[in-house]
Amino acid sequence: MDQLERLNRTAERVVEAVDKVKIVLDFEFCKECEICISVCPRGVYTKSENRNTRGYRYPIPSRIERCIQCRQCEILCPDFVISVITSRR
Numbered sequence: 001m002d003q004l005e006r007l008n009r010t011a012e013r014v015v016e017a018v019d020k021v022k023i024v025l026d027f028e029f030c031k032e033c034e035i036c037i038s039v040c041p042r043g044v045y046t047k048s049e050n051r052n053t054r055g056y057r058y059p060i061p062s063r064i065e066r067c068i069q070c071r072q073c074e075i076l077c078p079d080f081v082i083s084v085i086t087s088r089r
């Protein structure tokens with residue numbers, strides 16, 4: 001993994017919309033099942049171009065500004081990859 005890829009992965013791990021919601025991904029545990037992508041009612045997630053060390057392309061919340069904090073992605077991910085952190089917690 002080169003330095004640029006390392007920086008990209010670090011940036012992808014924590015994505016935050018200003019004053020709203022933060023999504024933290026432990027993407028090394030992701031197995032690319034895409035449940036999070038399909039259950040999100042707002043189309044927040046896209047797949048990363050990067051892969052984790054097991055070869056899976058994990059999701060990134062690239063449209064986090066659309067998030068309505070329903071937490072379906074967090075609840076339904078079978079591998080506990082996603083944490084949705086809101087001011088309501």
Ligand code: SF4
Nearest residue numbers: 030031033034036077
């Ligand atoms: S639901 Fe979890 S394991 Fe499946 S693609 Fe999303 S983050 Fe990865």
Ligand code: SF4
Nearest residue numbers: 040067068070071073
């Ligand atoms: S909390 Fe809801 S709206 Fe936000 S990314 Fe997860 S599924 Fe999508």
